[in-house]
Amino acid sequence: MSTLEIPLSQSVGYGVVVGVGFAFSVGMIGATIILRRYQKEIITAEEFSTAGRSVKTGLISAAVVSSWTWAATLLQSSTQAYKNGVSGPYFYAAGATVQIILFAFLAIKAKQIAPEAHTYLEIVKARYGPRAHGVFMFFAIATNILVTAMLLTGGSAVISDLTGMNTVAACFLLPLGVTVYTLFGGIKATFLTDYAHTIAIVVIIMTFAFTTYATSDILGSPGAVWDAVTKRALESPVSGNADGSYLTMHSRSGGIFFVINIVGNFGTVFLDNGYWNKAIASSPASALPGYVLGGLAWFAIPWLTATTMGLACLALEDSPVFPTYPNRLTPDQVSAGLVLPNAAVALLGKGGAGATLVLVFMAVTSAMSAELIAVSSIFTYDIYRGYINPKASGKTLIMTSHAAVIAFALAMSGFSTGLYYAGVSMGYLYELMGVIISAAVIPASLTMLWKDQNEIAATLSPILGTCVAIAAWLGSTKSLQGQVTYDDTFADDPMLIGNVVALLSPMIFVPILTYAFGKQNFDWNILKQIKRADETEEIIAATSNEETGGLEVDSEEQKEKMEPIVSYAHEVAEAKRTELLSAEEAQLKKASKTAGYICLFLTWALLIMWPMPMYGTSYIFSKRFFTGWVTVGIIWIFFTGFVVCVFPLYEGRHGIYTSLRGIYWDVTGQSYKLREWQHDHPEELHVVQSQISAEIHHTDNIDEALTVPMDEKK
Numbered sequence: 001m002s003t004l005e006i007p008l009s010q011s012v013g014y015g016v017v018v019g020v021g022f023a024f025s026v027g028m029i030g031a032t033i034i035l036r037r038y039q040k041e042i043i044t045a046e047e048f049s050t051a052g053r054s055v056k057t058g059l060i061s062a063a064v065v066s067s068w069t070w071a072a073t074l075l076q077s078s079t080q081a082y083k084n085g086v087s088g089p090y091f092y093a094a095g096a097t098v099q100i101i102l103f104a105f106l107a108i109k110a111k112q113i114a115p116e117a118h119t120y121l122e123i124v125k126a127r128y129g130p131r132a133h134g135v136f137m138f139f140a141i142a143t144n145i146l147v148t149a150m151l152l153t154g155g156s157a158v159i160s161d162l163t164g165m166n167t168v169a170a171c172f173l174l175p176l177g178v179t180v181y182t183l184f185g186g187i188k189a190t191f192l193t194d195y196a197h198t199i200a201i202v203v204i205i206m207t208f209a210f211t212t213y214a215t216s217d218i219l220g221s222p223g224a225v226w227d228a229v230t231k232r233a234l235e236s237p238v239s240g241n242a243d244g245s246y247l248t249m250h251s252r253s254g255g256i257f258f259v260i261n262i263v264g265n266f267g268t269v270f271l272d273n274g275y276w277n278k279a280i281a282s283s284p285a286s287a288l289p290g291y292v293l294g295g296l297a298w299f300a301i302p303w304l305t306a307t308t309m310g311l312a313c314l315a316l317e318d319s320p321v322f323p324t325y326p327n328r329l330t331p332d333q334v335s336a337g338l339v340l341p342n343a344a345v346a347l348l349g350k351g352g353a354g355a356t357l358v359l360v361f362m363a364v365t366s367a368m369s370a371e372l373i374a375v376s377s378i379f380t381y382d383i384y385r386g387y388i389n390p391k392a393s394g395k396t397l398i399m400t401s402h403a404a405v406i407a408f409a410l411a412m413s414g415f416s417t418g419l420y421y422a423g424v425s426m427g428y429l430y431e432l433m434g435v436i437i438s439a440a441v442i443p444a445s446l447t448m449l450w451k452d453q454n455e456i457a458a459t460l461s462p463i464l465g466t467c468v469a470i471a472a473w474l475g476s477t478k479s480l481q482g483q484v485t486y487d488d489t490f491a492d493d494p495m496l497i498g499n500v501v502a503l504l505s506p507m508i509f510v511p512i513l514t515y516a517f518g519k520q521n522f523d524w525n526i527l528k529q530i531k532r533a534d535e536t537e538e539i540i541a542a543t544s545n546e547e548t549g550g551l552e553v554d555s556e557e558q559k560e561k562m563e564p565i566v567s568y569a570h571e572v573a574e575a576k577r578t579e580l581l582s583a584e585e586a587q588l589k590k591a592s593k594t595a596g597y598i599c600l601f602l603t604w605a606l607l608i609m610w611p612m613p614m615y616g617t618s619y620i621f622s623k624r625f626f627t628g629w630v631t632v633g634i635i636w637i638f639f640t641g642f643v644v645c646v647f648p649l650y651e652g653r654h655g656i657y658t659s660l661r662g663i664y665w666d667v668t669g670q671s672y673k674l675r676e677w678q679h680d681h682p683e684e685l686h687v688v689q690s691q692i693s694a695e696i697h698h699t700d701n702i703d704e705a706l707t708v709p710m711d712e713k714k
Helices: 010-038 045-053 057-068 071-084 087-113 120-128 130-163 167-215 222-235 252-270 273-281 287-316 331-335 339-348 350-388 394-422 426-449 455-481 492-504 506-517 524-529 536-542 556-609 611-617 623-651 653-667 671-680 702-707
Strands: none
Touching: 010 130, 010 167, 010 350, 010 653, 057 087, 057 167, 057 273, 057 287, 057 350, 057 623, 071 087, 071 130, 071 252, 071 287, 071 331, 071 339, 071 350, 071 426, 087 120, 087 252, 087 273, 087 287, 087 426, 087 524, 087 556, 087 611, 120 130, 120 273, 120 350, 120 426, 120 455, 120 524, 130 167, 130 252, 130 273, 130 339, 130 350, 130 394, 130 426, 130 455, 167 222, 167 287, 167 339, 167 350, 167 394, 167 623, 222 287, 222 623, 252 426, 252 492, 273 350, 287 339, 287 556, 287 623, 331 426, 339 350, 350 394, 426 455, 426 492, 426 506, 455 492, 455 506, 492 506, 556 611, 623 653, 653 671
């Protein structure tokens, strides 16, 4: 859009980026205070990173959907629909859903073999030692950097296009609100904001779909879209598509993107510590259904969004309502992800621009929150606790987590600004990421699945795979394109070759290095030695507040009196933890088998059974078939809405009721009822297994607690 065609003012852009970000920060700070007062949550380092390892299925699903809904999810999928037709949305959705579903199996395995780990890198270190740990830390942080760069470059480009807001300002202001609420609430704030963001995203996608296919005066039905897109194919046929049609799954470019998408997204799921954070935070019963339901719910978001907005862009591009009329979008605009915002403006005018602005803002900030937690967990537990201060207290660890969140947010703002001035687009980063990171996927997975992979194989195969992949990418660019430039390296074939080599080359390196240097025959029980930090100090400090019904520990004498209680509480907590871990292990063992069968079936269904017959037969959608295709997408988005909007409320109904009742008692001056209830029902209050406050809250008085014989307490 030219400056004169910008649909919204700069003030709107700054208002959304700063104002809505600030509103979410205030909301999450308020939620954190409510959880502390009415649910007795204490934000220790453990709670900051793992949410007590007790998050239920609904919130896990919502978090998966929100974290996997990047700016690229909405923008790049629409770009694929614009370039390749109906195959683009499906190939984007299916090519990025299977990783989430397959990850469910790996997540369960990780919880089974290392129940108290905070990051998957801790498992790598415990198994192989510092060298392999350093290599995988590089790939993990590289993944977080690439994902965050895509979020900020794509998001800032769209915000600038819609409002004229300075792109550099957007790069620095987008992370601001996210950083604030992440600092206050940790991963629990991420889960809660993920839920809120997902509701907004689903509602806006539904609005776009119903406008395009039901209520629009310009289009208004699947048949009208089919007619317009068919006409567009006659004027500008798609090279490599069956009969040049946009309405076919047989697309050469779409198929190449399908493979690139599958390969690249294995890296961004399996190596992104954010997904491991969520798996670790889930309760044992929630890990499998949370990730499977989350993956299936997410499928409809890129599929329906792109089928709607990408095809609407094609249908309306020669209409006077289109922002760039009479010109089509330039290749640079398409690569920057501007298909969706232009289609939204053509359909809904300023309302469409505003909806797109909110949609992209929600996608960027929710996913970025997960990236901040991911990096802070790595820095806190793998670098600081792992090498600098192994005996760090929980209080020190949470300070380290806060510092890492701030540092990473600032660094990524600067890095994204550099990419903007260098002219590197979101689309380029999206296809490049597999070349850079995917060589670590197989070695990382085998770390938890194959006891014989040795340290040398785990350490060298990602490095060798990446070197070979980059060489194959650049070499094929020179061979096929004749030169190596930014545009040439972005071509389909070189990107495909580089991505495939990166993912698959470790299948050669790992067995060769394993058998050449000897099998490890690893004892999985060693991973159970990964332990949580001692958080007694901040727990005692938190329980000392009279307003929360805690214990007074102001004097040294009282602190000394509390020592036997603290010691006893630790004994009880450890005994409970041992009992719970034993029960969880049996539960996870059973879930692991189930996960394997589900993952294999859904992968086969989404990648082969559904798309390949249509690809192989070069079928071109009839008007009736296209109408059914769109109808299935709309039904699916309602399923998504139920899974991520309604189900979490149902699961959390008891906690919501407890908090609302406590607020009512406080507002009406009946706080004594709250204190009585908290005393009579301490087991109903949320307390992380590593915390001892629940045990302390079983007694009203320190002296009384000290007079009860320990055997009687037990």
